[in-house]
Amino acid sequence: MIFYFIFVFVIIQRLVELLIAKRNEKLMRAKGAYEVGASHYPFMIALHVSFFISLLIEVLYFKSMVVPFYGLLVVFVLLQLFRIWCLVSLGMYWNTKVIILPGANVVVKGPYSYIRHPNYLVVCLEILVLPLLFQAYVTALIFTILNFLMLAVRIPIEEKALKEATDYATSMKRNIN
Template sequence: MLAKGAYEVGASHYPFMIVLHTGFFVSLLIEVLFFSGQFTPHYIWLILFLLLQMLRVWCLVSLGSFWNTKIIILPGANVVAKGPYSFIRHPNYLVVCLEIAVLPLMFQAYFTAICFTILNFIILSIRIPLEEKALKEGTNYTAYLERNNVKQP
């Protein structure tokens, strides 16, 4: 995408996302190995986690070459409005939020579930407004929102 003239937005918060997600897995591993003692997943959480992964794949397939872990804007591009993106604006963030809660709950790692759910909401409260602003400035996002009668903040 960068070779096509795209640019990155919000690079300053990206290292914090990496630390958050790395810390999540480290915390989960430590809590499960040393504190929860629960090595067998609870099947209801496992099923929910697998359903979330199916939703993630749907998100990635729908975005195609636009998928990225960073906020990369291709000027003049049409926003993706198919798949789960035809129902909600940021379905991949929904998947991440839910799996940050579900994966630890699968192993009764309650501290990790609560702590990292809160931290993830904090980082997304920074990231999503940056992404929304960049999409409005660089793509047809505003027209898309108006065409679909989506209320804007």
């Protein structure tokens, strides 16, 4: 029962985030923003959709009894709070796409004052913790690796664009070593 609750909660959360991202993209584009790295975005969507399908299949069809590890449940809840902190800190700049507003000052508040990509850290940990919570070890392993490969493409594209169009390079030197 707890699996269904958490699974539905995360799916609803992701759908709400997509609505927020669409709204933010519209706001940013109205101010002159543009997208970079669009070619990898469909692969990222496929990765995340496949993750949820894999999780569902592994938990429902390959487990005789689903008993969550409650310590990981606490970690999962803390990750959700951290995710919200990231989202709120970025405000209109938060997006699922890489949307760049030329001349913008990058956000260096909240978790962004401590590390460069806290939202990606949350996603990496969620992709590991959520399956482990329900002993879906294959999903945890495969999608952790796939997500790291995806971020190995995405983060350099994002950082290059931010360095070229914003104050990213100087802001990161000042705030994050």
